[in-house]
Amino acid sequence: MPELPEVETVKNALAGLLLNQTIEDVFVFREKNIKPSLKEFLSIKGERVSSLSRKGKYLIFHLTNDKVLIGHLRMEGKFFFRENEEFDKFDLIVFKLSNGFYLCYNDVRKFGGLSLYRDLYRPAYSVNLPTLSITSYTLSRAFWPLGRWKLATLASRKRWR
DSSP, X not given: OOXXXXXXXXXXXXXXXXXXXXXXXXXXXXXXXXXXXXXXXXXXXXXBEEEEEEETTEEEEEESTTOEEEEEOXXXXXXXXXXXXXXXXXXXXXXXETTSOEEEEEOSSOOOEEEEXXXXXXXXXXXXXXXXXXXXXXXXXXXXXXXXXXXXHHHHSGGGO
């Protein structure tokens, strides 16, 4: 699993090549690594990447029309830019960009993936992340991979308030 500084480095590297690019096409080679359904996920065709951010180890791709892709690299996930359609057998999700490059999400162990949200505070679809709310307190806790009972226990302790 990548450490936090590695995720920040990935975010910065992606931002330099991905910002203001339009997603012309999407190829999904393994549907288990996307949320929600394939049909809904493909609705990002024609969207432009307006910004990238990070919350914990989650990468957040802000698209136009209030759509957001949230991804986690998990154990072995990587992003590659390719100049042609010669994809690797471990490329699970591929985005064709307006600059002619292909952004490939590659994961040998197939643990990671991308989830589509309508906007950051109101999930459009049922995904694995807990429902996000507007408060920064809840937002910071929403990305913790803990069960709700664990969050309640931590929140009751004075040092977590």
